[in-house]
Amino acid sequence: MAIHPKYRKNKNMNPKGIAFLNALGITLIAILAFCLSFYLLEWSLAVSLLIMTAVVFLFAVVITYYLIDTFIYRKIRLLYKVILDFKMSKSTQKEWQKKYRSIETAEKDALLFMEKKDAEMEQLRKMENYRKEFLGNVSHELKTPLTTIQGYVLTLLDGGLSDEKINYKYLFRASKNIDRIIAIVDDLEMISKLEYQEFSLNFEDFGLYKLLHETLDLFEIQSKKQNVTFTVNASSEQAYMVHADRECIQNVLVNLITNAIKYNDKEEKRIKINFFDMAENYLVEITDNGIGIESESIPRLFERFYRVSKDRSREMGGSGLGLAIVKHIIEAHGQTINVRSTPNVGSTFSFTLKKVN
Numbered sequence: 001m002a003i004h005p006k007y008r009k010n011k012n013m014n015p016k017g018i019a020f021l022n023a024l025g026i027t028l029i030a031i032l033a034f035c036l037s038f039y040l041l042e043w044s045l046a047v048s049l050l051i052m053t054a055v056v057f058l059f060a061v062v063i064t065y066y067l068i069d070t071f072i073y074r075k076i077r078l079l080y081k082v083i084l085d086f087k088m089s090k091s092t093q094k095e096w097q098k099k100y101r102s103i104e105t106a107e108k109d110a111l112l113f114m115e116k117k118d119a120e121m122e123q124l125r126k127m128e129n130y131r132k133e134f135l136g137n138v139s140h141e142l143k144t145p146l147t148t149i150q151g152y153v154l155t156l157l158d159g160g161l162s163d164e165k166i167n168y169k170y171l172f173r174a175s176k177n178i179d180r181i182i183a184i185v186d187d188l189e190m191i192s193k194l195e196y197q198e199f200s201l202n203f204e205d206f207g208l209y210k211l212l213h214e215t216l217d218l219f220e221i222q223s224k225k226q227n228v229t230f231t232v233n234a235s236s237e238q239a240y241m242v243h244a245d246r247e248c249i250q251n252v253l254v255n256l257i258t259n260a261i262k263y264n265d266k267e268e269k270r271i272k273i274n275f276f277d278m279a280e281n282y283l284v285e286i287t288d289n290g291i292g293i294e295s296e297s298i299p300r301l302f303e304r305f306y307r308v309s310k311d312r313s314r315e316m317g318g319s320g321l322g323l324a325i326v327k328h329i330i331e332a333h334g335q336t337i338n339v340r341s342t343p344n345v346g347s348t349f350s351f352t353l354k355k356v357n
Contacts, residue, residue: 022063029059137305141184141320145177187321191304194328201332205356206246207239208282212273215253219261227268228261234275240282241356248329249353255322256286256349263347264290281335281352288348293341301339302327326351 033055038048152170160166193199216230223230234240242249260271266289276283293301297308305320330337330351341347 025063026056026060029063030056137320138184138188141305142181145180148177149174184321187325191321191325191328194325194332197332199332201245201248203243204246205241205243208242208249208275208284208353209234209236209238209240211246211250212253215250215257218254219257222261226261229268229270231270231272233272240275242282242353243356244333244353245329248332252326252329252351253286255326259322260286260288260290260347264288266290278352281354283350283352285348285350287346289346292343292345293339293347294343295341298339298341302337 030052033052034048037043037051038045043051152174156167156170160170190199212232212234216232219228219230222228257271261269270289272285272287274283274285274287276285293308297306300306301308302323304324306324307320327337333353335352335354337349337351339347339349
């Protein structure tokens with residue numbers, strides 16, 4: 001920051017120099033006032049002393065004010081030009097100067113500024129680490145299917161295309177990996193729109209109970225193959241009408257139920273869905289008897305690409321974006337989602353939705 005020319009010559013003045021100038025100025029004024037009144041004007045000693053006292057007091061005030069203003073408060077104002085995050089207009093400058101003429105206030109504000117900057121630097125470091133981790137995860141998620149596709153294509157080009165035993169199988173597997181890449185890109189696009197509020201929710205009134213059973217029907221074949229039992233604790237006589245985006249809420253249910261099945265190593269997989277009436281909202285709970293989640297992983301569970309067990313999660317497939325999308329969808333509805341879990345016992349994911357008035 002450039003220093004005004006009139007500050008440069010005095011910027012290195014120390015407290016001793018300021019005190020010396022102050023004392024010297026007052027002493028010279030006292031001598032001058034006494035000599036002028038007693039010798040030149042030939043007033044009496046008493047009058048001369050009285051005049052000298054008045055003049056010395058007046059000039060002491062002026063000199064002290066000038067020195068304090070020059071060497072302390074003007075530099076405090078320079079300090080505020082650095083620590084303030086807004087530019088003052090001329091109309092507010094006088095009012096601001098009155099407000100910030102306390103050294104104690106300036107010290108507190110400077111400390112707050114330092115704390116704020118330290119917090120900003122810490123946040124920037126976290127964001128930088130998050131960016132590196134995110135780019136590494138995206139790279140890994142895309143590299144795995146691309147490498148697999150490349151292997152199949154090269155094999156087919158090397159003569160496998162004419163081999164009826166492998167040509168269809170390799171093309172089918174390459175197609176599956178292409179679908180995985182498309183799913184990752186689609187999920188990234190959706191979560192970006194949700195984060196930047198570019199995704200428009202289509203609110204409507206619908207029955208949550210009916211939507212749940214439509215969603216469970218999608219898992220009919222999978223549930224028979226993997227021995228999954230669904231239990232719904234809700235009144236069939238009640239529609240559980242909510243005001244939300246129907247398609248997005250089905251996406252939430254699909255993601256949570258898919259995870260409840262995927263991360264379950266029990267022979268009999270049990271998934272329980274509960275509906276609770278909570279005044280203005282309905283609370284939905286999805287509980288499983290799966291592998292559970294360690295407590296230290298729960299705070300990061302809804303981050304993009306975060307995996308509790310990276311190797312195991314990638315073997316099970318998925319984009320690693322499902323829970324992040326779920327969280328953004330629920331928060332876009334102005335609601336919350338929570339999780340509680342115990343390793344080797346199971347997990348419960350719960351979220352709220354607004355009732356129809």
